[in-house]
Amino acid sequence: MQATDIRSAASATAGARPDSLAWVERLVRFDTTSRASNLGMVETMRDALLPHGVQPTLTYDAARGKANLFVTLAAADGNAQGGLVLSGHTDVVPVDGQDWTSDPFRPEIRDGLLYGRGACDMKGFIGCVLTALPAFAAARLREPVHFAFSYDEEVGCLGAPVMLADLAARGVRPSGCIIGEPTDMRVITAHKGINVYKCCVRGRAAHSSLTPQGVNAIEYAARLICFLRDLADEMRAQGPFDRAFDVPFTTAQTSMIKGGNAVNTVPAECDVLFEYRNLPGVDPAAIDARIRAYVDGELVPRMRREHPDAAVDLSRLAAVPSLDASEQAAVTALVRALARDDMVRKVGYATEGGQFALAGIPAVICGPGSIEQAHKADEFVSLVQLGECDVFLGRLVRSLSGEGGVVSSC
Numbered sequence: 006m007q008a009t010d011i012r013s014a015a016s017a018t019a020g021a022r023p024d025s026l027a028w029v030e031r032l033v034r035f036d037t038t039s040r041a042s043n044l045g046m047v048e049t050m051r052d053a054l055l056p057h058g059v060q061p062t063l064t065y066d067a068a069r070g071k072a073n074l075f076v077t078l079a080a081a082d083g084n085a086q087g088g089l090v091l092s093g094h095t096d097v098v099p100v101d102g103q104d105w106t107s108d109p110f111r112p113e114i115r116d117g118l119l120y121g122r123g124a125c126d127m128k129g130f131i132g133c134v135l136t137a138l139p140a141f142a143a144a145r146l147r148e149p150v151h152f153a154f155s156y157d158e159e160v161g162c163l164g165a166p167v168m169l170a171d172l173a174a175r176g177v178r179p180s181g182c183i184i185g186e187p188t189d190m191r192v193i194t195a196h197k198g199i200n201v202y203k204c205c206v207r208g209r210a211a212h213s214s215l216t217p218q219g220v221n222a223i224e225y226a227a228r229l230i231c232f233l234r235d236l237a238d239e240m241r242a243q244g245p246f247d248r249a250f251d252v253p254f255t256t257a258q259t260s261m262i263k264g265g266n267a268v269n270t271v272p273a274e275c276d277v278l279f280e281y282r283n284l285p286g287v288d289p290a291a292i293d294a295r296i297r298a299y300v301d302g303e304l305v306p307r308m309r310r311e312h313p314d315a316a317v318d319l320s321r322l323a324a325v326p327s328l329d330a331s332e333q334a335a336v337t338a339l340v341r342a343l344a345r346d347d348m349v350r351k352v353g354y355a356t357e358g359g360q361f362a363l364a365g366i367p368a369v370i371c372g373p374g375s376i377e378q379a380h381k382a383d384e385f386v387s388l389v390q391l392g393e394c395d396v397f398l399g400r401l402v403r404s405l406s407g408e409g410g411v412v413s414s415c
């Protein structure tokens with residue numbers, strides 16, 4: 006289908022194209038909760054790509070139960086270098102314990118809203134991209150377009166680095182990336198980094214009448230938690246600040262704790278999970294160093310004065326880099342023009358955009374649906390938002406094929 010058809014189909018229904026809707030519904034039916042395999046969904050997408058004469062590349066996790074899919078639609082002259090990546094993650098967050106009105110993996114349309122797990126985060130975007138595939142394939146592209154669909158984004162952006170390493174190894178160097186996370190089709194150019202830690206405090210058990218013989222793991226974990234809170238308060242008071250963010254400073258917090266097994270026993274173990282979210286420009290390594298200096302320099306020596314076997318095991322579970330796209334980057338200008346949006350917006354949630362940027366591929370975020378609905382019961386994407394995404398992709402096809410007046414160049 007040609008770009009003009011995309012436009013007219015979307016405006017005629019004042020909502021999503023019927024074929025976009027069909028794709029999104031098809032994708033929602035795959036339960037791709039991060040703990041499950043995504044291969045059914047990935048192979049379905051691969052099979053839709055193959056008739057267009059392209060060669061999708063699958064890169065797998067260690068257990069080969071999950072895969073990233075990357076594919077290049079070369080330019081009309083055969084060039085496959087440079088070009089724009091359309092990026093989405095295939096996995097979704099769990100529905101456990103959530104109160105859904107309808108089956109989260111059986112999409113339902115009610116009052117112009119498509120309900121289902123992943124509807125906005127981010128199978129809506131992926132469905133629209135796949136719908137635009139024939140238009141991209143038929144267009145005389147001046148530069149290539151790449152689709153990048155990853156696994157395990159929701160559990161720490163674990164899949165994208167595998168895909169990016171494969172691109173680097175194969176010498177594939179796109180020059181810009183659109184992350185289709187839900188932004189109501191507005192342009193977001195920056196997000197914070199996320200760093201997640203687990204800290205296992207190992208003390209020594211004793212009968213609670215004999216506290217001097219034990220090392221109380223919970224009490225020492227509490228000292229770490231207070232240290233983290235003091236660190237968070239310091240960053241809140243002293244900055245640095247970026248007022249374009251809702252929360253304009255780097256945040257830190259303890260989010261889970263587990264320890265002890267009886268009220269009359271000195272607890273030998275306490276596990277703590279915490280995270281911090283750094284502003285772009287704040288070095289997460291410097292925060293990491295301060296926490297480790299406290300643990301190694303104060304906490305552990307103090308515990309070992311009580312018993313030499315006491316220990317603290319601190320490990321970083323996930324680290325997602327921040328994103329801070331330049332307004333001068335070609336992809337920023339292109340997406341602002343396509344979305345008709347010049348406003349500066351920065352957000353506290355992270356995406357794979359920071360990883361693309363770190364790999365030398367400038368990225369911005371723009372996709373259908375709202376982050377307000379992501380991860381919740383009764384997640385939905387509106388048909389109007391899907392329609393806007395269809396229109397956006399139609400403009401992109403025309404832009405990349407030299408029509409439509411928007412300068413591309415990514």
Ligand SMILES: [Zn+2]
Pocket residue numbers: 094126127158186
């Ligand atoms: Zn997402």
